[in-house]
Amino acid sequence: MAEKVRISVTVNGVQHTSEVEPRQLLVHYLRETLGLTGTHIGCDTSQCGACVVHVDGQAVKSCTVFAVQVDGSSLTTIEGLAKDGHYHPVQEGFWEKHGLQCGFCTPGMIMAAVDLLKKNPNPSEGEIRHALEGNLCRCTGYQNIVLAIQYAAAKLRGEPVTGAVADD
């Protein structure tokens, strides 16, 4: 077993210094060492996107990155997205638009969507669907996830938004 390596990272505004095995994946570091279990593992081939976090402002799949690679970086996970007790508009959109069922893909979806809206504040439906190619959901059929992201985009642009989906 290789020698452990010291890394220093800021996660959700809190600095951590840890000794990690060089082979440890970032997702395992977050979940097992830091106890941030909101970041999920849904596959072992980097395809499901349940593990998406932000590293220095960029969305990455934390199962494709070693913990040693983020030494010196600043990370945001789903646990750090809400600010001052207020949900991020993307989180709010997922709740308002029934964008989740079992909730397992949700943290990765939300983190991917926040990244998308940073790069493209006014995405079309097609652009949203394309941007979610790396995030799998088995429950929702994605439709309400698209609505949730549209809700968040409108809110971030300062436009009026409407809540829960239509009655019968």
Next chain:
Amino acid sequence: MSSVVEPQTTPKWIGKAVKRLEDGKFISGKGSYLDDLALEGTLHVALVRSLYAHARIVGIDTREALEVPGVLAVYTSADLPELYAPGSGGRDAKVVQHPVLARDYVRYTGQPVAAVVATSRAAAQDALQMVYVDYEALDAVPDPLQAVQDGTLVHPELGTNHALKRRTSAGDVAEAFAKAHRVVGARMVQQRVAPTPMEPRGVLAAWDGIRESLTIWSSTQMPHDLRSAVAEALGLAENQVRAVTPDVGGAFGAKINVYPEEILAAHLARTLARPVKWVESRSESFVATVHGRAQVAELEMAFDAEGKILGLRGRVVADLGAYILETTLGNAPGTILMLQGPYEIPAIDLELIAVYTHATPTGAYRGAGRPEATYYLERLMDMAARELKLDPAEIRLRNLIKGPFPYKTLTGAKYDSGAYPETLRKLLELTDYPALRAEQARARAEGRLLGIGLTTYVEITGYGWDTGGVRINPDGSAVIFTGTSPHGQGAGTGFAQIVAERLGIPLERISIVQGDTLAVPYGMGTAGSRTLSVGGSAILNAAEKVRAKVVRIAAHLLEAAPEDIVLTEGGWGVQGTDRAVSLEQIAQAAYNPRKLPSDLEPGLEGQATFNLKEANYPFGAHLALVEVERETGEVRVLRYVALDDVGVVVNPLLVEGQQQGGVAQGLGQALYEGISYDEIGYNRSTSFLEYNLPRADQVVRVEAHRGNTRSPTNPLGAKGIGEAGAIGATPTIVNAVMDALGVKHLDMPLTPEKVWRALRQGQG
């Protein structure tokens, strides 16, 4: 309160699109799924799995693995007592026991052979590669039609691969086919698919040596069933086992079964007196969690000159895989039960053969029998429309059951309520069907391949009984206890709406307790779209019990007759007066014997059981518009319209979520998904690289509509919505693609390559 008390007459909560109570923790990363649970001193299990579909285990060398730092033990079947995973089966089924670790032989790729126990997951994984299993490869039969021949046997001691054979006959089928104007038929394959909840399975077990009891946390749909199975396997009483279901990341039927890994973890926790955890990886999930569907049907249907069905006959071969788990034997009889569908069919003769194969066990997956039956029927109806030169809508309208209800089918189903032709007509109206056909004709004239697909279906939901409890606390807040175990459906919100409706408690003051056998009354979990019609009815009945007591206390506090007490916007009041008390006042009185009538016991809670004596039968009609790209064979779904009638809807937001998600799963099976075994039984689909789960840009928004034909089977009038989407979508999309291609039949999944080849061959 100054205004005059009037009773609340229109529903305030039932039928409203209320946001889910469950969501706050999930959008914050505070959900607690199985792998999020951590107990001090937990040992981790990793499993050596068979690389062969069929082999004799000559020897297992664990010495090198035991030297890996952190590894405590490596178990093979020789180190275990006789431990089996539970199965099922009636008297007419041939069932073998299913050892938790393979004994002498392996019978499918992925079967657990040895278990490494280590202090970390990484150490257990490292050691897996150092367990050397010496196999003698044997001939395998991964294919069900080959298995039917009984050449190579999966379980030689049975003398046959045929685990279950049944024949269902009624009416004069020979005569029906003799006098038929046209007969249509085909061999249709329902390919193996992987249910694929985003959270794979997992289990954590801990033994309490002082209390001599075991707690098992599992990503399961049925905590009480798990408790019984674990108690039986370990020789414990049920009061020595507590089963707890944390948040579950989807299941779709696959997490009903109690699997070998759960029994093994429970045994190891007790033996080692340490917490033991096993979490399935995705690649393991593709070989170790049940697959769904897996049938081949050879069916034919006889029609008269007017397009009326005269008879249906043929056989369904069901692929069970190598062992029988709890749900393995359910799909095939369920298929036969629903093979009359929503149609008048005067004569049937159906043979069912369920066979063992050298493959992963199959089991319940969203629909479990109904998607298969609906697919076969709807494909046959389209073949008949083509042969008889009738519009697919017209041939259905000529054959749909008009009632009266309840309606008994020749296959043994009893449809509780329905409006089948009306529903199809409404769908045709909603979609402006003639205009769609005109659009298709224009597109064809331009050389574009547009196709329209229709499905009319009836399915079966709800079974068994369940328990619900409602407790109002002294401050007027409430807790609901349920024996069901929802895992993503949001049923807790629906339960809260029912309780809010009957007791006038704000939703935000209601919480739900589920999934812990020490905390909730006995129940049958969540499966078969039973949760609302069975579990919700139990909760409704419990709420009525509490309501009766609330009324008594209110009457006592207001010095009025109970008959005059009504629920109002502001609390509980005396009708026609300005006198009322709040629920908080009533609750406080309930916990203070001095404020109660002398014949009332203190406390404010009720529990009730609801036994669903007969199943309910949702129905609907779906339409898809697709376009096939001539150059690539790619199918694009342009439009999807679903009209599903599940009786009384408690929360349309939740129902629509099920419609959207269900259709996406059916679409996945129609176009993309399939587990593939090679000829020697090696599973070639063990990651999302080989197994294409639909992505966001591959699905379409479902235009979701709902009917409201009340079910007489339960006090809510509700039926289940969990599975309708997956039932309707596969035939609807396949019918649309066949319509676009002008081809009689192609088996799913309709991959670009398959469609492109069909176009090139001009097959038809």
